[in-house]
Amino acid sequence: MSLTVLTYLVVGASFALYIGIAFASKARSTGDFYVAGKHVHPVANGMATAADWMSAASFISMAGLIAFLGYDGSVYLMGWTGGYVLLALLLAPYLRRFGKFTVPEFIGERYYSDVARVVAVICLIVISFTYVAGQMRGVGIVFSRFLNIDIGYGLLVGMGVVFLYAVLGGMKGITYTQVAQYCVLIFAYTVPAVFISLQVTGVMVPQVAFGSEVAGGGYLLAKLDAIVTDLGFAAYTSGTKSRIDVFFITLALMVGTAGLPHVIVRFFTVPKVRDARASAGWALLFIAILYTTAPAVGALARLNLTTTIQTGPVGEETGNLPYEERPEWFRTWEETGLLTVEDKNGDGRIQYYNDANADFANQAESFGWEGNELTVDRDIIVLANPEIAGLPDWVVALVAAGGIAAALSTAAGLLLVISAAVSHDLCKGVFWRSISERRELMAGRISAAVAILLAGYLGFNPPGFVAQVVALAFGLAAASLFPAILLGIFSVRVNKPGAVAGMLAGLLFTVGYIIYFKGVVVEPFAADVAENWLFGISPEGIGGIGMLINFAVAFSVSALTREPPEEVKAMVRRIRVPR
Amino acid sequence: MKKSSHWGDNLRLVAICLVVWFAVSFGCGILFVDFLNQFSIGGFELGFWFAQQGSIIVFLLVIVAYVLGMARIDRRHDVAESDADETQGSEPGDPG
8 A cells, every 4th residue: 555545544534533523522502612611531631732732843843943953952842841830830720710711801800801801812813823824834734745735725624624623512622632633643753753762772762762872882962962063063962042042932932831822721621620730730741741752853863864964984085975875765855845955066975064164164175075965844854754764654644644633733722712712702701792602602613713714824825924923922922911810810919000011011022022133024123143132032032021021010000000909809819729 | 817828838839849840940951051961861961851851850740749739738728629519610700
């Protein structure tokens, strides 16, 4: 059976499973639609949260990103897991106790203000659409590479599947499909990782293989450090970003993670406060399985790639792979254009080194090298892994299904919070308070459908700034939603003017800083280099400062204005205890 | 009285957990990474291990400690949820 047919079968079977779940879990009330009736078991919610959170970026891109960043890639590993500690300790149990449906609803009631609620809705929609565009793109890439379908048709199929279970089942449908999607994606991620670990180090567990000796002798990481520095790259285990930048990017990602509405809302779906605490732990366990495997995959892949090309000592003529002898997976990915070779010095061999390093570039010239000849798109690392390791076709098919599961589960979670924000916060909460439950449910379904169409459009015609706005999504969540919720729980004194001023200050500062250097929609005002940054903090890490500004403004303005009304204070005291 | 001291215990536990959370990630993984890299466990430099593996494992342990600790605090102050009672959102004060 050919790989394409096999992939169709595996992906098709996974779709049939998701659609089956969709019909089995139709939403009958707004409670079902927004929070799955609050009947989700904490372990199931943990899995659903993990699938919700781990996107196409985590599944497809992260290991490749780390492979090329080395130590600097730690910001993603710590940032995207450390946020769960903040969620579990500072937000989830109290928001579950509050017991309503959406994040803007909490902000609106805690700060007794429709303005605060609308500001929260705007942040939520910007964050979620930013994210969802990337997911739909991921679906398109997997379809076009593995199923040889045009990206546009791939997107249509993906949209159709999400449409069925998100529009029909709402949160209830999404939750149980996410559980299934988690199982598919984690299996697809770990199987190739185990095989590659075995091949390179003889150890099965990737997390252990990461620190083990390789076949030729010497530890994996020591060998990797040696070979990449020989080629003029920074040592794998030390990285190139400044300490302060690593610190603030990690902080912004952690706080941003904790402030992402589609993640927070998952903790509204469990029956009890103690389930909300426990399910944050389960979620992190399920996430950690992938997140501790990814850096091992990254290091193994970097070593594999480098030694495939640099077959002998650096500088000797026979030390580099002749182009004609390149392996099969190399050819496959060359066809996609994601891996390209340009024989600059015409010697028929591939040279892969850091020609941006001036000292090494001079040395390389003396070898007769005339520039780096290999360009690898980091996104192919995970997708090409099974082929690099020479694994059977069914594993390749599984990875395709896993990538699609990761992208669809996150897309569905995002689309649901967008539709809930429109139907529950804007329609029911602010502009049409007398709407009946049946109409509200219909409004939720319609807005989910519209959101899917819009997301599909963004996936097909990604605006040029998608890559830049990922920093924006985390920055926004870190500077606006997270502080507003945190203060709403841990301070009785912060009031309406304080919270609104704080959110706007954090928001304007963070968005302004990112646009200043990254130029979303407009041209950047200054070069995005360390010399220009405030305290040496890059736009990716500025959300942490935005959060501090939010805190400072919220406390100062609250201290100068009237205390919140008595019933709001009572509500804060009530949500602090489970019963 | 009882409620405020439940909240006090809650805050103390959260503070301890956050100190550990900060120490393993921002401490061992970032600020003191060079110092810790002098030491190694297996093939890992210690600082690098904390940054790419250890911090994640400790995060998980922190949440487990928090969940167990809060369950004890809830019982001590007699505010633990019974198995029957499903906390529904009740009258959180109308927005005004």
